[in-house]
Amino acid sequence: MPALADWTSHLSQIWTDVRLRQTLELRAADGLPYQYIPAVPALWVGLTYHPASRKAAWELLQDHTPEDYQTTMWELPIKGLTATFGRDSVREIGGELARLARIGLQARVDAGIERPAVLRYLDPIEEILDTGTTFAEDCVRRWDSDFGRDPGKYVVAYRI
Numbered sequence: 142m143p144a145l146a147d148w149t150s151h152l153s154q155i156w157t158d159v160r161l162r163q164t165l166e167l168r169a170a171d172g173l174p175y176q177y178i179p180a181v182p183a184l185w186v187g188l189t190y191h192p193a194s195r196k197a198a199w200e201l202l203q204d205h206t207p208e209d210y211q212t213t214m215w216e217l218p219i220k221g222l223t224a225t226f227g228r229d230s231v232r233e234i235g236g237e238l239a240r241l242a243r244i245g246l247q248a249r250v251d252a253g254i255e256r257p258a259v260l261r262y263l264d265p266i267e268e269i270l271d272t273g274t275t276f277a278e279d280c281v282r283r284w285d286s287d288f289g290r291d292p293g294k295y296v297v298a299y300r301i
Contacts, residue, residue, distance in 0.1 A: 165189075173276060175301045176265065183262035184242045186255075191245030198241055201234065221275045236270045239263060 153160075160166045170181045188198050209227040216224035222232040243263055249255040269275055280295075288294040 172299075174299050177276065179259075179262040180265045183246060183259055184239065184266060186249070186259075187242030187245035187263070188238065189245075191248050193248075194241040194245035198238060201237055201241075205229075218277075221278055222270070222273050232270060232273060235266070239266050239270060 156168065158168050167185055170177075173180075188194050205227045213224055213226045213231065217231065222230075222235070224231045226234055243260065246255060246259055246263065250257050250260065283298070284290060284295065288298070
């Protein structure tokens with residue numbers, strides 16, 4: 142007969158955006174170029190491990206509803222950084238979250254918990270926010286230009 146451990150194992154295979162296990166597990170971004178891979182964990186570490194940054198992020202986002210979140214999740218692939226989260230600009234919210242994450246990471250560097258190099262991990266996120274061009278938008282542009290719609294060129298360009 143199935144036991145509670147079997148049910149727990151079964152549920153651990155569900156890949157939601159956030160899963161509560163023995164730790165809080167967040168879904169990573171898919172398909173990024175190698176140099177971008179550490180950006181998402183660095184963002185989350187800076188926001189969640191630093192109490193002041195965590196509190197400020199909560200205050201920034203607390204008035205948004207689950208419906209706002211769902212609408213934004215549908216808009217993001219289509220509108221990119223021009224999407225909105227409730228009445229707020231995704232790009233502006235992203236900029237503020239990146240700023241708070243950098244403060245949180247800097248506090249960890251200052252405390253000797255992290256190496257100073259971790260601060261560079263946020264650079265790709267800040268570059269995207271500064272330019273307004275997402276990795277996906279850049280891929281589409283390159284697909285039609287320098288990749289010449291050749292999947293082999295895409296693979297070579299983004300191979301890890």
